[in-house]
Each structure stands twice: as structure tokens, then as C-alpha cells.
Amino acid sequence: xxxxxxxLGNICRSPLAEGILQQKVxxxxxxxxxxxxxxxxxxxxxxxxxxxxxxxxLHGIDISCQRARRFTAADFQHYDMIYALAGxxxxxxxxxxxxxxxxxxxxxxxxxxxxxxxxxxxxxYYGAEPGYHEVFDMIDAACDQIIQQYAPIQRNQ
Ligand code: 4NP
Numbered sequence: 429x430x431x432x433x434x435x436l437g438n439i440c441r442s443p444l445a446e447g448i449l450q451q452k453v454x455x456x457x458x459x460x461x462x463x464x465x466x467x468x469x470x471x472x473x474x475x476x477x478x479x480x481x482x483x484x485x486l487h488g489i490d491i492s493c494q495r496a497r498r499f500t501a502a503d504f505q506h507y508d509m510i511y512a513l514a515g516x517x518x519x520x521x522x523x524x525x526x527x528x529x530x531x532x533x534x535x536x537x538x539x540x541x542x543x544x545x546x547x548x549x550x551x552x553y554y555g556a557e558p559g560y561h562e563v564f565d566m567i568d569a570a571c572d573q574i575i576q577q578y579a580p581i582q583r584n585q
Pocket of ligand 1: 435436437438439440441442466468470471551552553
């Protein structure tokens with residue numbers, strides 16, 4: 429499995445999603461690739477937001493080496509699944525991908541856990557630390573669900 433996590437800036441939510449899923453993949457002994465990107469380029473090249481780094485570290489996950497990059501249409505060729513952290517991100521992915529958009533490869537991150545509810549992971553960028561903890565817990569639960577969904581498939585191959 430090759431999985432891409434996408435938010436707007438690739439500095440708050442999707443770096444957490446990359447780090448959290450990566451840790452679960454390692455713990456489960458799976459051979460998956462996990463990456464993240466943002467639909468805008470305001471923070472390209474930057475490390476994750478200090479509060480995302482702090483909250484991840486409190487859970488034993490080091491995301492300090494990640495660097496923000498912008499989502500591209502070519503990501504549809506490289507990844508098996510692309511998870512949008514929120515609905516506005518999903519719409520922008522569709523717009524940016526153009527003819528490369530493949531609806532079968534894209535899903536809201538919270539959808540596997542809360543199907544049909546169109547649930548967003550809220551953007552913590554303009555808020556304080558508690559928002560980052562809330563986001564961590566949502567993403568953590570979503571990533572458990574992704575492991576449950578796809579790990580048996582890899583093990584059976
Ligand atoms: P993220 O948060 O999408 O979770 O990385 C944001 C960070 C920066 C901006 C927007 C959202 N921004 O517009 O600069």
C-alpha cells in the first residue's frame with residue numbers, strides 16, 4: 429500500500445497523519461509507504477508546525493524531519509489511496525488533479541470510521557494547543573481503522 433495524507437498547508441494535520449500512520453505501519457510489521465502533502469504552497473519546504481511536533485512527540489512520534497510539499501496530479505499515479513483531511517481539501521485535490529482524478533483512490537480521512545458523515549478533521553492552525561490534541565486523537569482513530577481495513581489484504585497476498 430502507498431498512502432498519501434493531504435491537508436491545506438501540509439504543516440499541521442497531514443504531517444500528524446503521516447507520522448501516526450507510519451508508526452502504526454511499523455508496529456504492525458507492514459511494508460507500506462506513507463507520505464503527506466498540502467494543496468497550497470504557502471509553507472512548502474517548512475517543518476511541521478511546532479504544536480504538531482509537540483503533540484506528536486508526547487505520543488512518542490518524531491515528525492521533525494518532515495518537510496511540506498505541494499500535492500500534484502502525478503500523486504494519483506504514485507499512490508494507492510489518497511486521504512483528504514477535510515472536504516475543502518478533497519475539492520481542491522479534484523480541481524488540481526484534473527484528468528488524473530480517480531474517485532476510487534480518494535476518501536475523506538474520517539470516512540472509514542464515520543461513513544457518510546462528511547466529517548472534517550478541523551484546521552487547528554489559527555487556534556491553540558488543545559485543538560492539536562483533538563486533531564491528533566481523531567487522526568489516531570482514523571489510522572487504526574485504515575490499518576484494520578488494509579492490513580489483512582497485504583497479509584493475504
Ligand atoms: P494544515 O493547516 O492544512 O493542517 O497544515 C494549515 C496551515 C497553514 C495554512 C492553512 C492551513 N495556511 O493557509 O497558511
